[in-house]
Amino acid sequence: MPREKDRDWDDNLYSKIDHYNLVENLEQCLQCGKCTGNCPVAAITPSYNPRVIVNDILAGSSVRLLDSEEIWRCFWCANCYRLCPVDIHYPLLMMQLRYMALENGYGLKYVLPINKFTFRALEKGLTFVPGKRGVEKIMRLRTSIGVEPWPQVSEKAIREYRAIFEQTGAKAWMENIQNMTEKPVRFSYLEGRMANEYTKGNNTPGTDRQSAG
Amino acid sequence: MNIQRVITPRERIGKVPDKLFLFRSCTGSMEYPGTENGIKEVLKILGVEVVMDPDQTCCSGYILTCSGYKPEPALAVTARNLGLVEQRYDGLDVYAFCNGCFGYLSELTHILNQSQSYKDMSNQLVGQWGYHYQGKARIFHVQELYYQLIEKIREKVVHPLTGLRVASHYGCHYLAQQYGILDDGDLPTFHEEIIEALGGTPVFYKERRMCCGYAVGRGFTHKESVVQPHLARKFDSAKEEGVELMTTVCPGCNVALDREQIKLAERGFGPYDIPVIDLGQLIGLALGVPVWKLGFNANTIPVDGILSKLGLGKGD
Known part of the structure; x- marks a missing residue:
């Protein structure tokens, strides 16, 4: 040391x-x-x-x-x-x-794998949205228990959620740490x-x- | 200090509401959709009206605590979600069914209410869409409601869980809010009382209070070095006590405890096969909610053994 x-x-x-x-x-x-x-x-x-x-x-x-x-x-x-x-x-x-x-x-290696989910959250308004196959599985599961195939999150909510991240500079901060050298x-x-x-x-x-x- | 530091549960929780705002949990509506549906069905039987809103988004606490972004967006998202509840559903209390949502909402509203500058910053930001957070909305966990309605639950049991050894996992982010939660954070017992009211046998195992290990994304980054040896200790102590079923009140804990058991066996721990379900789903089973509505197909460790012990099938 x-x-x-x-x-x-x-x-x-x-x-x-x-x-x-x-x-x-x-x-x-x-x-x-x-x-x-x-x-x-x-x-x-x-x-x-x-x-x-x-x-x-x-x-x-x-x-x-x-x-x-x-x-x-x-x-x-x-x-x-x-x-x-x-x-x-x-x-x-x-x-x-x-x-x-x-x-x-x-x-950086401890945060970047989690940040991937944040960027996806900005498109869906929900954290931990899986990939395409995972989404299909969730829709099957939800249909089988008699609820609508996808959680009801309105377009308005997603738009405002994304805007909050853009306007507070959080999105820029996340993109910045993606480009840093570890x-x-x-x-x-x-x-x-x-x-x-x-x-x-x-x-x-x-x-x-x-x-x- | 003039601010009252310790708020007793009696002062904080008060009487049972007729109508409540259920805060959507991301994991509870995607990974285990049966959790959300089960809670709605149980509350329907108990006569409490549930309101949800499609304009509500994720609480945004989880990735904040993983240091994934700075606190400003999370504070603004909290002000937005709770401002929405205050404006559209005046006077309704917010009930979360995920310890994450409960813990982060409590923590972030505490910061907003204690610091005028953070509150002004957040309100200015969400004001552009017409939201305004005043600090009136109160945050509760759905499990507190179950405990308040315990006598009603006891009366309405259709399938008593006779002889079933059930262990509870409270979850850290509920107990960590030590001022003003329902029970003592060090030695809580109200889950056990609920399980007893359903006719089951509550099991006190050694590592009962122990964290699920996934709290802050360590399941992504330190799974093998920290999370798995940690979880193995929890499951070892549960196995020793002959636990047949484990209940959580947090879909996030459910993911860690349910999905990880097979991976633990692959690394030489265990083996364990303890099904893990939500407390709401267990109450649903006992109160006679149709089993197919509780979505047990989402579980990795099959719940079939427990269902057949209660004389139920998956299609009922």
Whole structure:
């Protein structure tokens, strides 16, 4: 792991990440670790530690966070938010940290497969519309239970939905990240921590489950 | 702080409505169309009128939380959908039947109501089509209604689920809204009470509260490294308790729990064959909604065993 330099640290990192003011109270973090203890991802990926990530954001360790693989593992199950004694909305923090990583070219591979569905949603007004064969299957299913073949979403709704994405610049942002060059992500938090079977290169499910159970 | 932080369910939920606005779920109307239809049929039996609107679009929370776009479009879409409900169906409460829709709508309306500048931005944008979000529309989950109507459900059971071991999956995005949901987010029991009212045997398994793993698109990107070992833990604990059927209240969780079981077996976990259906569909079965209307053909793990145990066929 390369040594971190002075210029890699940024005192204003938290205010830059929380650009939309959705978290607001991160500085109240008690470092109690309830978030980590209840995190289903931390149970599988021990190097992923929400408490340490919050600490690093407050300390301003931008380089370690942005190219980290760990920040892409959060499910957004919001267990951490539910249990947090000071109500820090960690998932919204993660969402905004990921914007920052994306704009620096990291982790595009984790968002582009999902963006495909957004572009399709702009044509249908519904998220997760499948391909042509999938649509035929849905229409068959819906007909068999006696409802109209396709969910009723009006042309007006789709037009306005698309316009919202165009006028807020969201569509342009999505097209922009499609054309960016991908930079590799790595496990940033291995040093000094317990590593699990996956990171040691042992990818057989059986061994991992025994250690987890 | 003058703002009341904890709202008790009694204050928030109030009396059972005669008429409600059902918020269309993308997954619930496409992947498992039987969910939407089952809920409509159940509410018809329980005497609650359902309104839906073709001008309502996707809640747009899911891909936002995958960092697929910035918050502005999602806030504007929320203001548009709820502004529409406020204007056309004045006074109707919004009921979502997907934890995603419920969670994201609650979260986004919270942001809109707490921040005047976001509200102004959204209203300015959707104002061009004549919508205006005031912040009056209240968001509920359909499962809260089932619990309020539990006595009525108990009376109307036609096919009691005698001896059926049913496990429930609450889903994170419902329980994470810890202030003002129906039950305690840490140890909820109201699903079990509903299952008991239907005559079934509720099963408490160890990983009952555990996330389905698909919450934020990790099923697309980290399926093998994170989601599958995670789900295997959930199913192992369910299998240990002898679960015969699992119910969800979120079509998204349903996709993860139902579709993934075969892929888990391919990777050496399991094998598991626990059918996963919506709680609304289960209530529908017990209340005598025709089985063909519940659309069990969409399920990957067949529900036939459960149906024959209840003395029903797929065509009934």
